Amino acid sequence: xxxxxxxxxxxxxxxxxxxxxxxxxxxxxxxxxxxxxxxxxxxxxxxxxxxxxxxxxxxxxxxxxxxxxxxxxxxxxxxxxxxxxxxxxxxxxxxxxxxxxxxxxxxx
Amino acid sequence: xxxxxxxxxxxxxxxxxxxxxxxxxxxxxxxxxxxxxxxxxxxxxxxxxxxxxxxxxxxxxxxxxxxxxxxxxxxxxxxxxxxxxxxxxxxxxxxxxxxxxxxxxxxxxxxxxxxxxxxxxxxxxxxxxxxxxxxxxxxx
Numbered sequence: 656x657x658x659x660x661x662x663x664x665x666x667x668x669x670x671x672x673x674x675x676x677x678x679x680x681x682x683x684x685x686x687x688x689x690x691x692x693x694x695x696x697x698x699x700x701x702x703x704x705x706x707x708x709x710x711x712x713x714x715x716x717x718x719x720x721x722x723x724x725x726x727x728x729x730x731x732x733x734x735x736x737x738x739x740x741x742x743x744x745x746x747x748x749x750x751x752x753x754x755x756x757x758x759x760x761x762x763x
Numbered sequence: 764x765x766x767x768x769x770x771x772x773x774x775x776x777x778x779x780x781x782x783x784x785x786x787x788x789x790x791x792x793x794x795x796x797x798x799x800x801x802x803x804x805x806x807x808x809x810x811x812x813x814x815x816x817x818x819x820x821x822x823x824x825x826x827x828x829x830x831x832x833x834x835x836x837x838x839x840x841x842x843x844x845x846x847x848x849x850x851x852x853x854x855x856x857x858x859x860x861x862x863x864x865x866x867x868x869x870x871x872x873x874x875x876x877x878x879x880x881x882x883x884x885x886x887x888x889x890x891x892x893x894x895x896x897x898x899x900x901x902x903x
Contacts, residue, residue: 689814689872692807693879697799705867709814712782716789716806718799733779741786 673744702752704728775822785810844890
């Protein structure tokens, strides 16, 4: 399912718009960057509260489809700039990672 | 065709630039048309090693050599060295300071991830002198 469709169905706010046509093939929840880096799969929708510049790097290198900042976690200014430069889609929700991942699981 | 060689200087304690070298290597490998899984393995390992240079060693140098058969990476630093490499290799073992943990690092997964995603990994470390890490990923 495309990021744009997930975005609509999970009622996510767009903080940075990358390739919204990219396919989401799975999901991953986690805030420890190395943990996520080693275990998330390419194409995953990554649910986290980590909105710093290093999270953008992890998303790009682990090839996740997008980042969803849960519970309205803050996106740092330099992280936003980096995400825009690298075309990383950053979405946001007031809901927690469990709720969002459950909803995603029902859609995929 | 001769092998492609890339060199990067990694500044210490600058987390805003950490990952730049890995990002450039990723782009290069993608542009060269390597298999996406090979690219992913290589850059995950390299990113972890690059972050280690920033967190633990006050920076260092990265040399990458790309051939059709394999990708060789050598990371060199003049940091404090690793007193017990076997212990450092254990999942969950970390000596990262609190400020680094608050950024989401320091889960003790760095070296285990590097081992997981490379086909060969060798660490030469001398306490008080520094560490050199040799990594290899085969492309087939």
